[in-house]
Amino acid sequence: MASEIRVGVLTISDTASLDPVSDTSGPSLCRLLEAEPRYKVQIQACVPDDFKVIQRTVTAWCDELDLHLVVSTGGTGFGVRDCTPEAVLPLLDRQTPGISHLIFSKSIQITPFAALSRAVSGIRGQTFVLTFPGSPKAVKENFEAVAKILPHAIDLTRGGTGKKLHEKMQGGPRPSGTAAKDGEEKPRTDDKHEHGHGHGHGHGHGGHTCFHHSDREARSDASSLSLETPVSRRLRKSPYPLIPMDRALASVMDQVTPLPSVEKPVNEELIGAVLDEDVVAVEAVPGYRASVLDGYAVIDTDGPGEYPVTAVSIASAVSEGSSTKLLPGHIARITTGGALPEGATAVVMVEDTQLIKSSDDGSCEETVKILAKVRNGEAIREIGSDVQVGQTVLKKGQVISAVGGEIGVLASIGVHTVRVRQRPVVGFLSTGNEVVNHDNGQPLKMGQIRDSNRPTLIAATKAAGFDYLDLGIAPDSPEALESAVKSGLQKCDIVVTTGGVSMGEMDLLKPILEQKLGATIHFGRIMMKPGKPTTFATVPDPNGGAQPKLMFGLPGNPVSATVTFHLFVLPALRKLAGYEKYMWPSINAEVTHDVRLDERPEYQRAIVSVTPEGRIQVQSTDKNQMSSRMVTMLGANSLMVLPGRTAEMSGVTAGQKIECLLIGKLV
Numbered sequence: 040m041a042s043e044i045r046v047g048v049l050t051i052s053d054t055a056s057l058d059p060v061s062d063t064s065g066p067s068l069c070r071l072l073e074a075e076p077r078y079k080v081q082i083q084a085c086v087p088d089d090f091k092v093i094q095r096t097v098t099a100w101c102d103e104l105d106l107h108l109v110v111s112t113g114g115t116g117f118g119v120r121d122c123t124p125e126a127v128l129p130l131l132d133r134q135t136p137g138i139s140h141l142i143f144s145k146s147i148q149i150t151p152f153a154a155l156s157r158a159v160s161g162i163r164g165q166t167f168v169l170t171f172p173g174s175p176k177a178v179k180e181n182f183e184a185v186a187k188i189l190p191h192a193i194d195l196t197r198g199g200t201g202k203k204l205h206e207k208m209q210g211g212p213r214p215s216g217t218a219a220k221d222g223e224e225k226p227r228t229d230d231k232h233e234h235g236h237g238h239g240h241g242h243g244h245g246g247h248t249c250f251h252h253s254d255r256e257a258r259s260d261a262s263s264l265s266l267e268t269p270v271s272r273r274l275r276k277s278p279y280p281l282i283p284m285d286r287a288l289a290s291v292m293d294q295v296t297p298l299p300s301v302e303k304p305v306n307e308e309l310i311g312a313v314l315d316e317d318v319v320a321v322e323a324v325p326g327y328r329a330s331v332l333d334g335y336a337v338i339d340t341d342g343p344g345e346y347p348v349t350a351v352s353i354a355s356a357v358s359e360g361s362s363t364k365l366l367p368g369h370i371a372r373i374t375t376g377g378a379l380p381e382g383a384t385a386v387v388m389v390e391d392t393q394l395i396k397s398s399d400d401g402s403c404e405e406t407v408k409i410l411a412k413v414r415n416g417e418a419i420r421e422i423g424s425d426v427q428v429g430q431t432v433l434k435k436g437q438v439i440s441a442v443g444g445e446i447g448v449l450a451s452i453g454v455h456t457v458r459v460r461q462r463p464v465v466g467f468l469s470t471g472n473e474v475v476n477h478d479n480g481q482p483l484k485m486g487q488i489r490d491s492n493r494p495t496l497i498a499a500t501k502a503a504g505f506d507y508l509d510l511g512i513a514p515d516s517p518e519a520l521e522s523a524v525k526s527g528l529q530k531c532d533i534v535v536t537t538g539g540v541s542m543g544e545m546d547l548l549k550p551i552l553e554q555k556l557g558a559t560i561h562f563g564r565i566m567m568k569p570g571k572p573t574t575f576a577t578v579p580d581p582n583g584g585a586q587p588k589l590m591f592g593l594p595g596n597p598v599s600a601t602v603t604f605h606l607f608v609l610p611a612l613r614k615l616a617g618y619e620k621y622m623w624p625s626i627n628a629e630v631t632h633d634v635r636l637d638e639r640p641e642y643q644r645a646i647v648s649v650t651p652e653g654r655i656q657v658q659s660t661d662k663n664q665m666s667s668r669m670v671t672m673l674g675a676n677s678l679m680v681l682p683g684r685t686a687e688m689s690g691v692t693a694g695q696k697i698e699c700l701l702i703g704k705l706v
């Protein structure tokens with residue numbers, strides 16, 4: 040049986056999420072649990088009665104935090120906003136009706152109001168999930184109803200055998216009530232006790248009945264992230280679980296499907312495009328028998344000796360049927376790339392010949408001596424010897440590089456257009472009342488800051504070969520932000536905003552996405568530095584298209600925005616554009632100095648270089664890697680992938696190897 044049971048306690052209540060201090064159910068559940076040493080409450084949060092927020096939180100807690108037990112309190116009743124069972128049920132792999140029944144049967148003995156709870160329970164992955172009603176009394180009664188079997192249930196959920204319990208049960212079950220704590224199983228007669236089965240949640244209003252209307256009214260129009268929430272009542276804890284980086288990346292990539300393909304002419308506009316078809320040569324290269332050298336076309340069997348020069352073939356277009364025929368005992372002057380006269384079987388380079396006789400004015404060679412013997416076929420490029428007609432020269436999925444190989448081959452084989460994946464268009468919107476255009480020509484007023492995010496991200500996008508739209512700057516007003524994001528989504532495949540995603544009262548992006556644009560926020564916080572509040576959402580296409588649009592809410596701090604753009608947005612753009620390898624390549628490099636680890640896994644800006652002896656080294660751009668200091672991006676060609684600090688490992692010492700993502704060119 041698990042020696043330690045890691046628990047998440049989730050209060051589900053609009054009221055409590057507005058004012059977590061008023062939450063009494065969550066804390067009392069924590070106290071009940073922690074009264075037993077085996078339970079360790081690892082995470083506690085208040086979220087509103089919001090289907091998506093509940094699902095997101097429970098999913099993340101079960102899947103990311105590897106908790107043994109998640110217990111929620113609230114939202115199980117008949118209230119119009121109560122939706123805990125509806126949100127939790129679809130997340131469960133297996134329901135546990137016996138547990139729900141046990142809780143119900145005990146509660147109903149205490150009060151008939153227990154019938155107003157629609158609580159569910161079950162197993163998601165390896166996590167046991169319980170939903171309790173929203174009052175400290177109900178929480179206590181429900182917990183006590185299952186306290187004895189809970190460790191065993193959790194053990195079985197985790198693949199345990201339950202051996203210990205079965206041994207304990209050898210003597211048969213104890214008579215009901217004999218081991219009960221004082222009052223545990225005594226039926227209650229007081230119908231008006233604070234059971235709160237889904238009604239009003241009882242937060243901070245000790246002694247209210249389960250029909251507490253004022254509480255219901257208060258939560259009917261408010262949610263934790265509501266745009267109307269007054270500042271003093273805003274959430275003091277983020278409702279978005281901190282998820283690990285790998286999970287965040289996987290969640291982005293799950294949502295990205297390559298764009299459809301289009302026919303494009305073969306020219307430099309193709310650079311960076313991904314082929315969506317195999318390309319077959321429609322012409323042979325070369326299309327005629329061509330000389331590899333400047334010299335003389337000969338019949339190899341004639342051998343060395345003096346020969347009359349009876350023809351000239353200079354590389355140029357020749358009209359059909361006009362090519363000369365070489366007769367035995369004759370040779371023809373020929374230039375590199377010239378068409379071989381009919382009958383010629385080899386070419387002798389000019390250096391291996393000697394002029395014997397020329398015309399009086401020297402304009403014509405009449406007799407030339409072939410000095411060396413040549414083999415049949417020597418210095419001749421046969422028809423199709425480079426590429427044959429019908430040969431597959433490029434494969435679906437291949438990227439048209441800027442090096443030139445692909446465009447060169449396409450141009451040479453008579454293919455004029457190719458099917459390539461459409462290139463995504465990404466829109467950039469800076470947000471913030473304090474943010475002004477970097478080139479506005481005005482001195483900054485107190486509190487203003489120049490927009491460095493848009494120029495940076497646009498430059499990086501252009502260099503990566505993607506199309507972009509500059510969506511300007513939106514002030515921190517719900518209306519302006521909503522309309523700017525919406526219009527961006529109408530025109531782009533991805534919208535990237537910077538700023539407004541953390542915990543301030545001006546951080547409006549997340550509530551706008553959820554409440555105004557119907558978005559699904561896949562994550563709103565990541566355990567990483569920089570970039571903790573990075574947000575990713577899918578938004579229904581405002582143009583009515585079937586495919587949702589992608590939306591990244593990057594943090595406002597310039598380094599956070601730049602690093603998360605490289606880590607998330609560019610790979611997503613590459614996947615959208617059809618790249619099979621869309622993640623950054625990484626390299627292990629020797630760090631040239633000691634590095635202190637942060638508690639969050641960190642992406643330090645760094646320079647990877649190759650020493651004259653061929654050793655690959657890496658050096659941080661700057662010791663002070665604060666996320667506002669754009670100077671830490673100077674010269675960076677890589678991001679050092681540093682793990683979070685642990686008791687065992689607090690730093691990396693000079694000489695150790697560390698993984699580095701190569702986001703720029705090696706120096």
Ligand SMILES: Nc1nc2c(c(=O)[nH]1)N[C@H]1C(S)=C(S)[C@@H](COP(=O)(O)OP(=O)(O)OC[C@H]3O[C@@H](n4cnc5c(N)ncnc54)[C@H](O)[C@@H]3O)O[C@H]1N2
Binds near residue numbers: 541
């Ligand atoms: N109570 C908490 N506060 C903050 C937390 C937290 O967990 N709890 N997280 C911090 C972290 S980490 C980051 S990163 C930032 C992210 O903030 P936001 O994304 O909400 O961004 P803003 O508040 O709008 O701006 C932050 C910072 O960046 C400057 N900025 C914004 N846009 C631009 C731009 N286009 N160009 C240049 N600089 C820009 C802005 O003026 C602010 O100084 O939140 C922490 N807070």
Ligand code: MOO
Binds near residue numbers: 571572594
């Ligand atoms: O996560 Mo923030 O990006 O450290 O400053």
Ligand SMILES: [Mg+2]
Binds near residue numbers: 538540542595
């Ligand atoms: Mg902020």
